[in-house]
Amino acid sequence: MSTAVEVxxxxxxxGETVAVEDVSxxxxxxSFLGLIGPNGxxxxxxLHLMIGxxxxxxxxxxxxxxxxxxxxxxxxxxxxxxxxxxxxxxMPVSVREAVLMGRFPHVGHRRPGPEDQQLVDxxxxxxxxxxxxxxxxxxxxxxxxxxxxxxxxxxAEADLLALDEPTVGVDADSRTDFYNLLDELNDQGITIILxxxxxxxLTEHVDSIACLNRKLYHHGDTVSFLExxxxxxxxxxxxxxxxxxxx
Amino acid sequence: MSLDTAESTVDGQGSGRARRTVELxxxxxxxxxxxxxxxxxxxxxxxxxxxxTGSIAAGIFDQYVAVGGVLDTLLGTRxxxxxxxxxxxxxxxxxxxxxxxxxxFLVHRQMALIGETLAHTAFxxxxxxxxxxxxxxMAGTRDQLIFVAFIVSAIAALGLQWLTEYTDSxxxxxxxxxxxxxxxxxxxLISMFRDRLAIGIDIEGxxxxxxxxxxxxxxxxxxxxxxxxxxxxxxNYKQFLFITFDEQAARVARLNVRGYNSLLIxxxxxxxxxxxxxxxxxxxxxxxxxxxxxxSQLGKSFRETLYLSVLFGQVSVLTGLFIAxxxxxxxxxxxxxxxxxxxxxxxxxxxxxxxxxxxx
Numbered sequence: 001m002s003t004a005v006e007v008x009x010x011x012x013x014x015g016e017t018v019a020v021e022d023v024s025x026x027x028x029x030x031s032f033l034g035l036i037g038p039n040g041x042x043x044x045x046x047l048h049l050m051i052g053x054x055x056x057x058x059x060x061x062x063x064x065x066x067x068x069x070x071x072x073x074x075x076x077x078x079x080x081x082x083x084x085x086x087x088x089x090x091m092p093v094s095v096r097e098a099v100l101m102g103r104f105p106h107v108g109h110r111r112p113g114p115e116d117q118q119l120v121d122x123x124x125x126x127x128x129x130x131x132x133x134x135x136x137x138x139x140x141x142x143x144x145x146x147x148x149x150x151x152x153x154x155x156a157e158a159d160l161l162a163l164d165e166p167t168v169g170v171d172a173d174s175r176t177d178f179y180n181l182l183d184e185l186n187d188q189g190i191t192i193i194l195x196x197x198x199x200x201x202l203t204e205h206v207d208s209i210a211c212l213n214r215k216l217y218h219h220g221d222t223v224s225f226l227e228x229x230x231x232x233x234x235x236x237x238x239x240x241x242x243x244x245x246x247x
Numbered sequence: 248m249s250l251d252t253a254e255s256t257v258d259g260q261g262s263g264r265a266r267r268t269v270e271l272x273x274x275x276x277x278x279x280x281x282x283x284x285x286x287x288x289x290x291x292x293x294x295x296x297x298x299x300t301g302s303i304a305a306g307i308f309d310q311y312v313a314v315g316g317v318l319d320t321l322l323g324t325r326x327x328x329x330x331x332x333x334x335x336x337x338x339x340x341x342x343x344x345x346x347x348x349x350x351x352f353l354v355h356r357q358m359a360l361i362g363e364t365l366a367h368t369a370f371x372x373x374x375x376x377x378x379x380x381x382x383x384x385m386a387g388t389r390d391q392l393i394f395v396a397f398i399v400s401a402i403a404a405l406g407l408q409w410l411t412e413y414t415d416s417x418x419x420x421x422x423x424x425x426x427x428x429x430x431x432x433x434x435x436l437i438s439m440f441r442d443r444l445a446i447g448i449d450i451e452g453x454x455x456x457x458x459x460x461x462x463x464x465x466x467x468x469x470x471x472x473x474x475x476x477x478x479x480x481x482x483n484y485k486q487f488l489f490i491t492f493d494e495q496a497a498r499v500a501r502l503n504v505r506g507y508n509s510l511l512i513x514x515x516x517x518x519x520x521x522x523x524x525x526x527x528x529x530x531x532x533x534x535x536x537x538x539x540x541x542x543s544q545l546g547k548s549f550r551e552t553l554y555l556s557v558l559f560g561q562v563s564v565l566t567g568l569f570i571a572x573x574x575x576x577x578x579x580x581x582x583x584x585x586x587x588x589x590x591x592x593x594x595x596x597x598x599x600x601x602x603x604x605x606x607x
Contacts, residue, residue, distance in 0.1 A: 107485070
C-alpha cells in the first residue's frame with residue numbers, strides 16, 4: 001500500500017508561537033485518520049501542512065509521494081474547512097454551482113462539458129442531495145451543506161478528503177448520517193483525514209488516531225489509542241501549564 | 248422548511264422559468280445596447296480617418312445622431328441629438344455593465360470598499376498627472392489626467408493587494424489608510440502645483456463627476472476597458488467564482504489564488520477610473536456595490552446574481568442619466584439614488600436578511 005501523506009519531523013510556528021513541533025506521521029492510502037487534541041493544539045495547522053496550504057519551517061511533507069509544495073494535482077484533494085461554511089451563508093451560490101466547483105481544477109478555462117455535469121449529478125446523488133441542486137446553499141441545513149462540500153470533493157474525483165471539524169453546528173441525527181457517509185466513502189477507497197473533537201465519534205468511525213498537542217502524543221489504531229494515556233497526557237499538559245500560571 | 252418545499256412544486260418551477268426568460272431577455276437587450284454603444288465609440292473614432300473608412304464611419308455616426316434626434320422628438324426633449332449626449336450614454340451603458348460585473352465578486356469577497364479606496368487613489372493619480380503634465384510641458388487635458396489616473400490606480404491596487412496579504416486581511420485599517428492617504432497626497436499635490444503650473448484642474452468635476460465633459464477619448468478608453476474586462480471575466484469566471492466562494496479550497500485545488508486576486512483588483516481599479524468620469528470619485532463605488540447587493544438579495548445562484556446585478560446596474564445608469572439630462576441634475580447622485588431604490592425594493596421582496604451581507 002502506498003502513502004497518501006507523509007509528514008517528517010515537521011515544525012511550524014506563527015512568529016514566536018510554535019504550533020506544531022517535530023511531528024512525523026504517515027497516512028496510508030485508503031485509511032481513515034482522526035486528528036484529536038485540545039483547542040489550539042495545532043490540529044488545523046497540521047492539516048494545512050499536510051495538504052500544502054502551509055509550508056513547514058523545518059521538516060518535510062509529501063503528498064502522494066511528491067513534496068507538498070510542488071504537488072499540483074489539486075483536484076485529488078477535497079478540503080472542507082469551517083470558513084467555507086461561513087461564506088456560504090451569505091453568498092448566493094446554488095448547490096449545483098458549489099459542486100461544479102469540484103470540476104474547475106479539471107476543466108481550467110474550458111467550459112464544463114456533459115461529462116462534468118454527469119459527475120456533478122452522480123456526486124449529488126451519492127450524498128443524497130440531488131433534490132436540492134437548484135437551492136441556494138445558504139438555505140440548507142448544516143448537515144445538507146456539509147454534504148454539498150463532500151459532493152464537491154466527489155465531483156473532483158478526489159482520493160483524499162481533508163475535513164476540519166465538519167459537523168460543528170450540525171444536529172445529532174444528521175451528524176450520524178454524515179459519518180456513516182464518510183465510512184462508505186472510505187470503504188470505497190477514499191483516504192480521509194478528519195479533525196473531530198468528539199472522542200466517541202472518532203473512535204467509532206476512524207481506523208487510526210493521531211493525538212496532538214503541539215507535539216504528537218500518539219499515533220496508532222483506535223484500540224491502542226484507547227489503551228494509551230495519550231489523551232490524558234495531551235490534554236493534561238495544557239492543564240498543567242494553566243495550574244502553573246495560577247498556583 | 249415549509250418555504251423550501253414550496254419552491255420545489257411544479258408551480259415554483261414554472262415561475263422560475265419565466266423569471267429566467269425575463270432575465271435573459273434583459274441581458275440580451277443590454278448586450279445589444281452595449282454593442283451599439285461600442286459601435287458608436289468606434290465610428291466616433293474612425294470618422295476622422297482619411298479615405299473610404301472615414302466617410303463610411305461618418306455616415307454611420309450621422310445615423311446615431313439622427314436616432315438621437317428621433318428620441319428627442321418622441322420624448323419632447325432636446326438633449327439626445329447632441330453627439331456629446333450620445334457619448335455620455337455610451338459611457339454610462341458600458342460602465343453600467345462592468346461596474347456591477349466586478350462589483351459582484353468584490354461584495355462577496357467582502358471587499359466592498361475597495362472600489363471607494365481605488366477611486367481615491369485615482370484622485371491622487373489625477374494630481375500626479377497634473378504635476379507630470381506641468382513639468383513635462385504637456386497640455387494636461389482631462390484625458391491625459393485620466394490616463395495617469397488609470398496607471399496610478401492600478402499600481403495602488405497592487406500595493407493594496409500586497410498590504411492586505413501582508414496584514415492577512417481585507418481589514419478596515421489598510422483600507423482606511425490607503426483611502427485617506429491617497430486623498431491627502433492628491434490634495435497636497437494639487438495645492439502645491441496649481442498656482443505654479445498653467446493647468447486648470449476642475450477638482451469638482453473629478454470629485455462629483457462631470458458628464459458635460461465626457462470626452463471622445465474618455466468614451467474610447469471606457470469602450471476598450473469594457474471589452475477587456477468582460478472578456479477577462481468570461482475567461483476566468485470559474486476561477487473568480489471559486490476563490491470568491493472558498494479561497495482556501497481554491498488554494499488546495501492549486502489555483503493561482505494570488506494571481507486571480509491581483510487580476511480582479513487591477514480590473515477594479517481600471518473600472519473605477521472609467522466610471523469615475525460620470526460618477527465622480529466619491530460616488531463611483533456605489534455603482535460597483537449597490538447593484539450587486541440588490542442582486543444578492545434575489546439571486547438563487549451566483550450566475551443569476553451576476554446577471555441581475557448587471558441588469559440593476561444598467562437600469563440604474565440609464566434611469567439616472569435620463570433624469571440627470573432631462574432635469575439638469577448631477578448624474579452621479581441620480582444613478583446612485585436609483586440604484587439604492589432598487590436595493591430597497593430587492594430587500595423588501597426578498598426573504599433574506601440584510602445582515603448576512605457584510606460590507607466593510
